[in-house]
Amino acid sequence: MGEQRVAGLLNFVVVAAVAAVAYTDWLIVADVSLAYLYVLPIALCALVNPLPFTIGLGTICTFLGDIFGPPAPSLYWRIVHNVVYLASFVVVGFLVTLIAQQRDRMAEEVREQRDAYERDLALAAQVQRRVLPKPLTLPGVDIAAKMKTARMLGGDYYDFFPVSDDVIDVVIADVSGKGAAAALLMPSLAVALRLRARELEAPSEVIQDLDEILKQITNAATFVTMFYARLNRVTRTLQYANAGHNPPVLLRASSCESQFLDEAGGPILGILPNAQYSDTSLTLAQGDILTLFTDGVTEQENEQGEEFSVDRLEDVICRDGGGSAAQVVAHVSEAVAVFAGETEQADDLTLVVLKVL
Structure with a gap:
């Protein structure tokens, strides 16, 4: 539709230019032929019209130049002038038509490559979604999660899986950057975690192991923040380690007070040599809600440039704490969307909510 509008606009310009040259040649400049000025509208015509149409326009312009230009000294010179002008118009039209055809071929190749790239991205996005739990x-335990990517592919990652009958691991991570480059690490994270989690005793050991793997498969410009927790469903003991990620929010059901799990764990993954990580433990109670999130939640801006912020996240969790984990996820996602309004999503939004039953 856009190409048709452009073609229509150019054809209008062609008609206006031909009329302007003819008028000038007829009434304003009486002693000199301006027929050579028809070259411009003919070239414009050749950009968007078939060659026969352009040749027809060249013939019309030759006729107009003969009629409105100064009279030739003889019939012989009149014929010569007309033949030269017509031949010139045809050559210009032919050359510009070749250029336009080459442009169209290149545009078609670009469209085909773009379509192929989009198909590849769609397939990659499907693979990415299948990696998620x-x-x-x-x-x-009641657990729910959601990831809304800023692009077709995202750099966030989350997972939850049982490592024994009584123990469940929960993890959330954010790969530096967005799009395909960041998304390529997601399957690697998932495979490495699932393979090693059951073999290692604590979240800090899992993170330490993953840090070494990332250093081997990435460069220093790529890093990962991660929060890893291990919950014993029987004792309700939560053991966790944080590698530079946003501290999760823990809402206590007994008091509706929230706290951040911001005890030191260690640096972000994949950068520092010989990085060390430590664990922290606490006991949960029935009704407690643990909310893991990426900065796409709290740093989403509205139309005034304000961020959603951790305070607003706490308010939503506290208000909806009596509902299920899925309801908390849905309400937080809706609150962020309403807050953003027409502002474009700038980063991947990922939430994991765990509620103790």
Whole structure:
């Protein structure tokens, strides 16, 4: 539709230019032929019209130049002038038509490459979604999650899976950057975590192991922030380690007070040599809600340039704490979207909510 509008506009310009040259040649400049000025509208015509149409316009312009230009000294010179002008117009039209055809071929190749790239991205996005965990139902635990990418592919990652009958691991991570480059690390994270989690005793050991893997497969410009937690459903003990990620929010059901799990764990993954990580433990109670999130939640801006902020996130969690984990996820996502309004999503938004039953 856009190409048709451009073609229509250019054809209008062609008609206006031909009329302007003819008028000037007829009434304003009486002693000199301005027929050579028809070259411009003929070239414009050749950009958007078939060659026969352009040749026809060249013939019309030759006729106009003969009629409105100064009279030739003889019939012989009149014929010569007309033949020269017509031949010139045809050559210009032919050359510009070749250029236009080459442009169209290149544009078609670009469209085909773009379509192929978009198909590849769509397939990659499908693979990325399949890496994410399926809904998990375990006694004593209600868990839900959501990831909304800023582009077709995202750099956020989350997972939750049982490592034994009584223990479940929950993880959230954010790869530096966005798009395909960041998304390529997601499957690697998922495979490495799932393979090693059952072999290692604590979240800090899992993160330490993953840090070494990332250093081997990435460069120093790529890093990952991660929060890794291990919950014993029987004792309700939560053991966790934080590698430079946003501290999760823990809402205590007994007091509706929230706290951040911001105890030191260690640096971000994939950069520092010999990085060390430590664990922290605490006991949860029935009704407590643990919310893990990436900065795409709290740093989403509205139309006034304000950020959603951790305070607003706390308010939503506290207000909806009586609902299920899925309801908390849905309400937080809706609150961020309403807050943003027409502002474009700048970063991947990922939430994981765990509620103790």
